Amino acid sequence: MTHISGSSRSQLLLLPERVDDYVGPNNTVRFIDAFVDDLDLKEAGFTRVQPKSTGRPGYDPADLLKLYIYGYLNRIRSSRKLEIEAHRNIEVIWLLRHLKPDFKTIADFRRDNRSCFKKVFREFVLICRKLDLFGRKLLAVDGTKIKAVNSKANNFTRVSLSKMIKEADERLDTYLKRLDEVDKDDVETNHCVNDGNLTDKIKGIKARQNQHKVLLEQLEETGESQVSLSDPDSRRMMGGSTGHRVSYNAQIAVDCKHNLIVEQEVTNHGSDLGLLAKTAGPARSVLGVEKIEVVADKGYYKIEDIEACENDNLIAYVSKPQRGSSVAAGYFSKEVFQFDEKGDFYICPAGQKLSTRYVSKLxxxxxxxxxxxxxxxxxxxxxxxxxxxxxKVSRFENEAVLDRMAERLKKRPEMMNLRRCSVEHPFGSIKQWMNQGAFLTCRLENVRGEFSLTALAYNMRRAINLVGVKGLLAALET
Ligand code: SF4
Structure with a gap:
């Protein structure tokens, strides 16, 4: 008995196989190919759609876009790795028809067309809408911090810079005193000790201190709270279990029927406050509904934002955070004080009437x-x-908007569970399964382009799981 053995590598074939034979009818690349061919890339703003009449012919942006979509779907995002795949991966060889662009061409394409990827993402959302994959009743909004190409050591705040400048002064004082002592010893012993090491250290501290002073001045001039050296747009922010990291804040609005992403945006805001209406509003327009319910966690609890939602036909459900010094100290929370809207007073737990005494601005x-x-x-x-x-109990003049939302939440206690089940699925998939927990490019516009490709790949994978490649191809034809 022998093992199963393959055919000889030098065997000549009478009827050679075609590349097409290696790619099955349900292969994802067949949809990527048809999807990109169906796009109006000129309208989407892609560069070099029309080839120049002179010079060496360049690559068609459609081919490079296909390569990137394939890469993001298959955890291959780096331009160098994509170049390698173009040489050895039969799916990529089929997709690009044997084209083998080099890594620089691939990277330049992503940089030059960074703002166009969002339009491609939207086009796919429209296909999902055509396939009725959206429930169009409930959106869940959430954000996650994705690591930027900037280490913590290359990020400075005003406080950290002031502290480092002060520490440098103290160290310089110590070293200068030691130098004086060395000089004194030289005079006493009448021979010169070469302490070049100490002099070099002093030079180094002074150089770093000057650099920190320049950065602090820069922060004073711009009014910014922090500066990042590798990626100037990234910010140090709190990232849940990961602690403080220099990151970007990626926001998504997910339709709760199949957890598909309807809208996404990347910002460098450290918190989610104020981003609810900005994320859910465009999602409502894309879904083509007049009114829609939106659920988010307490990180979005901001009166101006909830009011903006009401004005934009978004019925918000945001859980209330327990903020305030009284709650922190364990005293009665504001919820136990009953507000009488007609009489404009609060009834406290002791049954006493609390009337307005102060008016201020916040x-x-x-x-x-x-x-x-x-x-x-x-x-x-x-x-x-x-x-x-x-x-004292404080209340905003327009706080009725929060009372209305609290009433809605009381009637629908399941909302927070729905939020958790839907919006955390994409982030889990993106970070764990797709291995895209860190950006590869610098600057806000570039990472926005990157995240559009990530969200497109997530939606594409999910839609393929739901309707298959054939279902998606059929949607393109209608
Ligand atoms: S009377 Fe004053 S102290 Fe007593 S419960 Fe009411 S608000 Fe609190």
């Missing part, structure tokens, strides 16, 4: 503060309510 909002000094003075519950002489 950002662009008018803030009213309610209290009842006389009642608090003799209140038996005061030790549970405040450590001050009387308790």
């Amino acid at each position: 950002r662009d909002n008018t803030r009213l503060t309610y209290c009842n000094r006389a009642a608090c003075k003799v209140c038996p519950l005061r030790s549970q309510c405040t450590n001050q002489r009387f308790r």
Whole structure:
């Protein structure tokens, strides 16, 4: 008995196989090919769609776009790796018809057309809409921090720069004192000790300190809170379990029917506050509905944003965070104070009426503060309510918008579970399965292009799982 053996490599074939024979009818590359061929790349803004009449012919942007979509679908994002695949991967050889662009051509294409990838992503969303893959009833919005091409050591805040400048001064003082001591010893012993090492150290500290001073001045001039050296647009931000990292904040709006991404955007805001209406509004337009429900976590709880949602026909469900010094200290939370809209007063847990006493401004909002000094003075519950002489409860003039949302949430307690099940699926897939937890390019516009390709690849993989390559090809033909 022998092992199964292949045919000889030098065997001549009478009827040679075609490249097409290696690519099955349900292979993803068949859809990528048809999808890109169906796009109007000129309209989408791609460069070099029309070949020049003179000079050496360049690559068709359609071929390079196919290569990138294939790469992002198969965890191959680097231009050098894509070049290698063009030589050895039969699917890429089929897709590019034996073209073998070099890595620089591939990388330049992504850089030059970075703003066009979002349009390609949107075109695929429209195909999903045609296939009725969106429920168009509930959107879940969330953000994640994706690592930028910038280490923590190359990111500076005003506080860290001031601290480093001060530390450098202290170290310089110590070294200069040591130099003085060495000089004194030289005079006493009448021979010269060469302490070049110390002099070099002093030079190095001074050079770094000057660099830090320049950066601090730069921050004072621009009014920015931090500066990154490798990727100037990236920011140090809190990234959940990963702690502080220099990252970008990727926002997505997901339709809850099949967890497909409807809208995505990358920003360098450190938090999600204020990004709800900005993300969900365009998603509503793309889905072509007049009104839609939107659910998000407490990181999006901002009165201006919830108000913007109401104005844009977005019915928001955002859980309320427990903020404020009273809650942190374990005193009664604001929720136990009942607001009477008609009478414009609060009823406190002791049944006392708290009326308006102060009007102030916070950002662009008018803030009213309610209290009842006389009642608090003799209140038996005061030790549970405040450590001050009387308790103050604040309310924004337009806070009715938050009350309406709280009422909606009370009626639909399942909303937060729905949010978790839908919006965390794409991020989990992107970071774990697609291995795209870090950007490869620098600057905001470039990472936006990268993330559009990532979101497109996620949606494409998901749609293929749902309707298959044949289903997607059929949608292109209708
Ligand atoms: S301390 Fe003041 S606000 Fe608090 S329960 Fe007593 S009366 Fe009401």
